Amino acid sequence: MSGEQFEVAPHESPVIEVVDALARGDTVVTVFPVEGQRVAGPEVRRVVDEAGREGIETVAVESGPGRTLADLPRLDHG
Incomplete structure (x- = not known):
């Protein structure tokens, strides 16, 4: 990743887990x-x-509008 490394391997997370991580003070990136x-x-x-x-x-x-949550890939759990 162009010299960057993730502290935790990227993985799909439910929004509640992301909210909890942010409440703990963790940095979360898309x-x-x-x-x-x-x-x-x-x-x-x-x-x-x-x-x-x-x-x-x-x-x-x-640097501009960039990507948003709407741009993330979607998985159909249906």
């Missing part, structure tokens, strides 16, 4: 497949809506 490799995307942060529900969103980067 990972995208690019040309057969996993590449780190933007960091994720915890958000709370008006009703008090917790969720996540990507942290905007100054």
